[in-house]
Amino acid sequence: MLWLRNKAGKSGIGNLKHEYAKLKAITDFQKTSKKEILMINKIFSLSQNVRYVAIYRDGKLETRSKEGTVGSSGSESDRYEELLVNPTLLTLAAQRGNIDCGGLEYLIIRYGNFFQFVLPTPWGHVSVCIEKDADPVAIGLKVKSLIKEDW
Secondary structure (H helix, E strand, C coil): CCCEECCCCCEEHHHHHHHHHHHHHHHHHHHHHHHHHHHHHHHHCCCCCEEEEEEEECCEEEEEECCCCCCCCCHHHHHHHHHHHHHHHHHHHHHHHHHHCCCCCCEEEECCCEEEEEEEECCEEEEEEEECCCCHHHHHHHHHHHHHHHC
């Protein structure tokens, strides 16, 4: 058995458990982040018309943008969209959908320069920016299938 003494002079196994929990949280975050990066790569491979992908999972945001897209929003703007706008829109649409519309499957937003497909999940959401001349429903359904298959 290992005993540790903290700054206050108290000793006990509890300190070791605390240090182990911190180390485990870091390791779990690294695994989670790696899983999101792999999923982002899979989503980009679905279509040349995918411009940007974000996965907001359990309070952690992972994003990636395609290089050289015309009419892109800024990365800071994208971050706020994923942390504030999309969760709010999903909550509002889901509440309305749950009244008498059969729930919410996904959202498609048509901005001037692109479409934004937003898929609610039990752990957050997946957001995919799609070229304005592409079919957002077809690409979105591929994303939905991929998420359902892998998660």
